[in-house]
Amino acid sequence: MRLAVGLSIHTGWAACVVAGGSLRDPRIESRQELELLGDRDRFVFHRAADLDRMDAERSVARARSMALESASAALRQLKHAHDIRLCAIVAKPGAMPALDTILASHPRIHTAEGMLYRDVFVEAATANGLEARVVPPSSLNATDPALVAAGRIVGKPWNRDVRLAALAAWLSL
Template sequence: MSAGVGATAAIGVRDHCGWAMLVAIAGGPGAPQVLRRERVSLLDDPALPDQPYHAAAGLPLDSARELIARVEQCARRSAHDALASAVHQLAQDGHDVAGIALDLGAVGAGRMTLPGELATVLSKHHYLHGAEGELYHEALVEAARCAGLAVSRYDFKELRGIAARQLGLGVVERVDGLRSQVGSPWTRDHKDAALAALLLLDGGSS
């Protein structure tokens, strides 16, 4: 599960509320190689809810804002620690990390903090999911920038089509087939992270 020393790597991230799957890839779309894969915590305090906007709905507004701020702070710290550890281990193995690839998500969805706007987010269920997703996206983006890494974002809902167009037919099947290289588990989260990392390595536009 390694490539030659000195190979440039990219880290693809498939994040969820409170955790993420990280996959580090080297090589090109014709022969991708998995350097690292791991599930990492984006919220290392078990006392905090991984869906803070849902938990804050129904609380007084000041209490809701305080709870969300605590989760944001913890998510930033956890994302920084997870990404720094992954980059350090890759560097120890002789790999330069070109950047990280994230889901585009609903950029800015529900992330409204001015007076009155948070109340609107908390009152509409579809805003809650967008706000929580973007909270973790922002934590990862900040962690990447602190580590000096480029950030590319892709629409993961369209990722397989984007990869096929930009990296060539057959790349999706090759990534799916990496299970034979790395063994189980090799889930859709792993595959999406790997495809996004390959797009970044290839210089694909976000």
């Protein structure tokens, strides 16, 4: 059976589902949370906003490197355990703005943190030989009746993050 990993991205972590089959014949091989950075470190750009420019750049680079290492290790382990080939990442598309632009606006700080973790997972997936696909959350319907029915088959947990990650994985297969 072909399998894909679906990730629903948050600040410093992602809901992760390894799925096979389809909405009509759902299979879930694994459900877990992948923590990339702990509570102290995960708000990368919030922390950078309190630093001078040079220290902010170093802080962001260091946090990104740590997050990438964690994401790469997690995806490597999933690939070997489940022989996955695809990684569907539920996140908004878009290019990361320059650091000065990000730090000039609190809403941009929040947006940039989502972009950072999205980009880290894309890079980690690619480095592990997985095809990475960014799936905009607006393209997924977490209340689709077929998805709700799939949840009755695969069981709990079946919260919004798990549903979106699973749906993205199934649609990528």
